[in-house]
Amino acid sequence: xxxxxxxxxxxxxxxxxxxxxxxxxxxxxxxxxxxxxxxxxxxxxxxxxxxxxxxxxxxxxxxxxxxxxxxxxxxxxxxxxxxxxxxxxxxxxxxxxxxxxxxxxxxxxxxxxxxxxxxxxxxxxxxxxxxxxxxxxxxxxxxxxxxxxxxxxxxxxxxxxxxxxxxxxxxxxxxxxxxxxxxxxxxxxxxxxxxxxxxxxxxxxxxxxxxxxxxxxxxxxxxxxxxxxxxxxxxxxxxxxxxxxxxxxxxxxxxxxxxxxxxxxxxxxxxxxxxxxxxxxxxxxxxxxxxxxxxxxxxxxxxxxxxxxxxxxxxxxxxxxxxxxxxxxxxxxxxxxxxxxxxxxxxxxxxxxxxxxxxxxxxxxxxxxxxxxxxxxxxxxxxxxxxxxxxxxxxxxxxxxxxxxxxxxxxxxxxxxxxxxxxxxxxxxxxxxxxxxxxxxxxxxxxxxxxxxxxxxxxxxxxxxxxxxxxxxxxxxxxxxxxxxxxxxxxxxxxxxxxxxxxxxxxxxxxxxxxxxxxxxxxxxxxxxxxxxxxxxxxxxxxxxxxxxxx
Amino acid sequence: xxxxxxxxxxxxxxxxxxxxxxxxxxxxxxxxxxxxxxxxxxxxxxxxxxxxxxxxxxxxxxxxxxxxxxxxxxxxxxxxxxxxxxxxxxxxxxxxxxxxxxxxxxxxxxxxxxxxxxxxxxxxxxxxxxxxxxxxxxxxxxxxxxxxxxxxxxxxxxxxxxxxxxxxxxxxxxxxxxxxxxxxxxxxxxxxxxxxxxxxxxxxxxxxxxxxxxxxxxxxxxxxxxxxxxxxxxxxxxxxxxxxxxxxxxxxxxxxxxxxxxxxxxxxxxxxxxxxxxxxxxxxxxxxxxxxxxxxxxxxxxxxxxxxxxxxxxxxxxxxxxxxxxxxxxxxxxxxxxxxxxxxxxxxxxxxxxxxxxxxxxxxxxxxxxxx
Numbered sequence: 001x002x003x004x005x006x007x008x009x010x011x012x013x014x015x016x017x018x019x020x021x022x023x024x025x026x027x028x029x030x031x032x033x034x035x036x037x038x039x040x041x042x043x044x045x046x047x048x049x050x051x052x053x054x055x056x057x058x059x060x061x062x063x064x065x066x067x068x069x070x071x072x073x074x075x076x077x078x079x080x081x082x083x084x085x086x087x088x089x090x091x092x093x094x095x096x097x098x099x100x101x102x103x104x105x106x107x108x109x110x111x112x113x114x115x116x117x118x119x120x121x122x123x124x125x126x127x128x129x130x131x132x133x134x135x136x137x138x139x140x141x142x143x144x145x146x147x148x149x150x151x152x153x154x155x156x157x158x159x160x161x162x163x164x165x166x167x168x169x170x171x172x173x174x175x176x177x178x179x180x181x182x183x184x185x186x187x188x189x190x191x192x193x194x195x196x197x198x199x200x201x202x203x204x205x206x207x208x209x210x211x212x213x214x215x216x217x218x219x220x221x222x223x224x225x226x227x228x229x230x231x232x233x234x235x236x237x238x239x240x241x242x243x244x245x246x247x248x249x250x251x252x253x254x255x256x257x258x259x260x261x262x263x264x265x266x267x268x269x270x271x272x273x274x275x276x277x278x279x280x281x282x283x284x285x286x287x288x289x290x291x292x293x294x295x296x297x298x299x300x301x302x303x304x305x306x307x308x309x310x311x312x313x314x315x316x317x318x319x320x321x322x323x324x325x326x327x328x329x330x331x332x333x334x335x336x337x338x339x340x341x342x343x344x345x346x347x348x349x350x351x352x353x354x355x356x357x358x359x360x361x362x363x364x365x366x367x368x369x370x371x372x373x374x375x376x377x378x379x380x381x382x383x384x385x386x387x388x389x390x391x392x393x394x395x396x397x398x399x400x401x402x403x404x405x406x407x408x409x410x411x412x413x414x415x416x417x418x419x420x421x422x423x424x425x426x427x428x429x430x431x432x433x434x435x436x437x438x439x440x441x442x443x444x445x446x447x448x449x450x451x452x453x454x455x456x457x458x459x460x461x462x463x464x465x466x467x468x469x470x471x472x473x474x475x476x477x478x479x480x481x482x483x484x485x486x487x488x489x490x491x492x493x494x495x496x497x498x499x500x501x502x503x504x505x506x507x508x509x510x511x512x513x514x515x516x517x518x519x520x521x522x523x524x525x526x527x528x529x530x531x532x533x534x535x536x537x538x539x540x541x542x543x544x545x546x547x548x549x550x551x
Numbered sequence: 552x553x554x555x556x557x558x559x560x561x562x563x564x565x566x567x568x569x570x571x572x573x574x575x576x577x578x579x580x581x582x583x584x585x586x587x588x589x590x591x592x593x594x595x596x597x598x599x600x601x602x603x604x605x606x607x608x609x610x611x612x613x614x615x616x617x618x619x620x621x622x623x624x625x626x627x628x629x630x631x632x633x634x635x636x637x638x639x640x641x642x643x644x645x646x647x648x649x650x651x652x653x654x655x656x657x658x659x660x661x662x663x664x665x666x667x668x669x670x671x672x673x674x675x676x677x678x679x680x681x682x683x684x685x686x687x688x689x690x691x692x693x694x695x696x697x698x699x700x701x702x703x704x705x706x707x708x709x710x711x712x713x714x715x716x717x718x719x720x721x722x723x724x725x726x727x728x729x730x731x732x733x734x735x736x737x738x739x740x741x742x743x744x745x746x747x748x749x750x751x752x753x754x755x756x757x758x759x760x761x762x763x764x765x766x767x768x769x770x771x772x773x774x775x776x777x778x779x780x781x782x783x784x785x786x787x788x789x790x791x792x793x794x795x796x797x798x799x800x801x802x803x804x805x806x807x808x809x810x811x812x813x814x815x816x817x818x819x820x821x822x823x824x825x826x827x828x829x830x831x832x833x834x835x836x837x838x839x840x841x842x843x844x845x846x847x848x849x850x851x852x853x854x855x856x857x858x859x860x861x862x863x864x865x866x867x868x869x870x871x872x873x874x875x876x877x878x879x880x881x882x883x884x885x886x887x888x889x890x891x892x893x894x895x896x897x898x899x900x901x902x903x904x905x906x907x908x909x910x911x912x913x914x915x916x917x918x919x920x921x922x923x
Contacts, residue, residue: 449637452604455624456631457651471641
């Protein structure tokens with residue numbers, strides 16, 4: 001009497017609801033975006049013309065080449081900076097290690113457009129450094145706009161990824177490996193080349209692909225500092241904005257090309273991570289040695305200058321936010337005027353940022369816990385599908401997601417464009433993965449027998465989830481939720497496309513203020529955002545009990 | 552109220568793989584019943600079917616008269632103790648024990664009394680306000696037991712509850728579990744792979760292998776009269792010799808391959824003449840003699856109460872594939888001990904040894920039943 005009946009329970013209902021949410025807000029919009037990429041703007045017939053247009057006109061395909069030029073350079077530079085810092089920090093006693101770690105993570109999690117904006121303040125046409133050098137020393141600074149500027153901002157923001165990845169890998173190397181090499185007569189340089197580098201190479205590659213994807217997808221930085229040097233996200237954005245009202249087929253086609261590129265990179269990254277086959281468990285991790293002599297001095301100099309450079313944007317915005325302003329110029333003396341202006345003119349944006357952020361986080365926490373639960377404890381085809389769909393946000397650049405949602409929900413009965421709802425949806429979709437992954441990670445550590453114990457004592461599976469599983473998951477969920485929160489309030493790429501006057505957020509306000517050259521108010525807003533980020537990060541460190549951030 | 556458990560013809564499948572093919576078992580009300588077997592034998596699977604965490608693909612399980620196949624785990628009124636204890640780390644000892652009671656609508660006073668009482672029985676009163684992370688393994692084990700028992704479950708299910716404890720604590724805790732079980736008088740199903748533990752703690756034991764029950768009986772019966780060679784070698788040590796069974800006018804004899812002959816009086820009747828058999832002799836069933844079977848001492852271990860010798864016999868005497876042939880010499884009655892390399896002649900105790908069919912699947916002893 002074998003029977004294969006599916007028992008309908010609470011989790012089946014949750015699975016179906018979540019599936020429906022993703023189908024409506026992610027799969028359907030993406031699908032319709034790709035379909036419209038293949039449609040003729042006038043007739044709506046199937047055509048490859050949109051793609052052909054992209055590869056025919058230099059103006060368009062040049063942006064792709066530019067994108068690659070920037071991202072490849074950024075990736076190489078990030079490795080050259082991030083990997084040595086990780087090595088020095090692991091193998092030598094570096095003074096101020098704890099602070100350096102925190103600063104590196106702050107510079108990684110701060111929005112890149114704030115970096116772009118402060119480098120304009122410093123090295124732009126009327127920047128502090130530019131004036132200083134030309135007036136006093138008569139030296140003409142190289143322009144901070146264009147390729148060089150993008151490279152600078154991206155590298156300083158993205159080398160921390162490499163640093164975190166490589167540090168993680170180095171911590172897993174047992175010191176006996178290194179000692180074995182020495183006992184066989186390897187010099188310390190040869191040891192690094194023949195043992196350490198091969199061991200961390202897969203990790204470096206995985207980190208590099210992550211840097212590459214981030215640099216490729218970012219919109220704010222090249223928009224602000226790129227000027228004539230246009231890259232793909234910027235072109236997509238401007239094509240889309242100029243086409244609004246008409247058909248957005250061409251922008252859709254470009255978005256499709258972009259998603260294809262990021263998807264390939266993402267799969268490559270997953271492949272490399274899975275192939276990261278040296279499963280090392282270090283019984284005796286590498287003990288840091290004293291950093292002595294010239295070498296020690298150079299190490300410190302290298303680390304301090306890299307970290308200082310990457311934290312400059314935060315220092316700059318905080319400092320300039322307290323300066324007196326006159327129009328777009330800073331004058332001498334300090335005042336709180338910028339803050340007064342901000343609270344008067346952009347108060348709504350601040351409220352929006354926090355309000356939408358909190359709503360999004362609540363949804364993210366609920367969805368994250370539920371999805372983590374069904375995909376680890378209720379494995380079936382449907383939950384596996386959901387698990388795969390939640391990976392989508394990794395391959396969809398923010399601006400593409402913005403366009404996708406706007407196109408899909410621009411008409412009745414699902415008219416959401418211009419509402420706060422659509423922004424919140426974008427936040428949830430883009431930033432869910434952080435919470436989801438940390439929830440799933442902690443769930444793997446909770447023995448299923450905990451739940452069985454509760455059930456054996458008479459609690460139904462649903463009550464067990466809320467009384468036992470959810471409570472025990474909470475630390476992991478919250479740690480992930482803080483990362484989601486930080487990235488939600490700093491979100492620009494999708495918001496810039498989805499906002500309207502009433503639903504403007506802080507990051508959008510900063511962007512528009514910078515475009516308008518109201519540097520004082522932009523600085524004040526950026527300071528509020530940065531302080532929120534730093535406080536949230538400190539809570540994260542406290543909660544997770546370590547400085548390991550996994551992006 | 553405690554109940555009896557009966558499984559009738561139950562089947563467990565994972566996909567196309569059948570883990571338990573048609574198993575039946577009766578567990579009496581108030582009994583301490585142990586499922587014993589090597590890992591992968593299906594004992595935990597069976598326990599989890601009784602608990603309701605595994606589905607049942609065929610047959611039925613009853614608590615008393617009631618068929619429970621379709622009753623979800625949380626409505627079966629079971630108490631379960633897990634191998635990992637599964638103590639809720641976010642609740643104190645007392646809160647852990649109260650957890651199940653809270654559902655059962657007792658007033659505050661009643662609940663307090665019940666918890667106090669059980670904490671006393673399992674001897675963890677003094678730790679009641681601690682969080683579990685500050686308890687030792689043995690203390691966590693007591694909490695798990697208290698939490699399972701306090702709800703007065705119909706049956707108590709224990710899944711290798713002592714396997715994470717050290718040897719000394721294991722002995723102490725198995726005594727504690729046994730005492731608590733008798734005190735509250737609850738039907739208990741206990742899973743273990745440790746035969747010594749099973750022998751010490753159980754009213755009855757079911758020895759399992761590959762999803763099949765090999766023998767059910769009291770610890771004493773299973774040890775002295777195993778139903779087949781698997782049980783004989785899994786529970787305790789048995790030395791297996793090749794032998795021949797002959798029936799003459801004078802009686803029934805088993806003959807070892809070297810010609811040594813023993814008259815047997817407790818074999819089942821109607822056995823054919825001249826059949827090959829397997830003779831199982833436990834290490835303590837040998838005695839030194841002038842005539843008998845001769846071996847060389849390969850190794851000697853002094854263990855205080857007795858000396859354990861590892862023996863070398865002529866290869867044709869033995870059933871092949873045995874890890875070792877052993878003889879335990881009782882120091883209390885030994886005239887002399889022997890050294891490695893010495894020859895030694897032994898006779899088995901004919902009242903104690905077991906005779907099995909050649910392939911070892913069936914016992915030829917008179918009073919052996921597979922299921923009792």
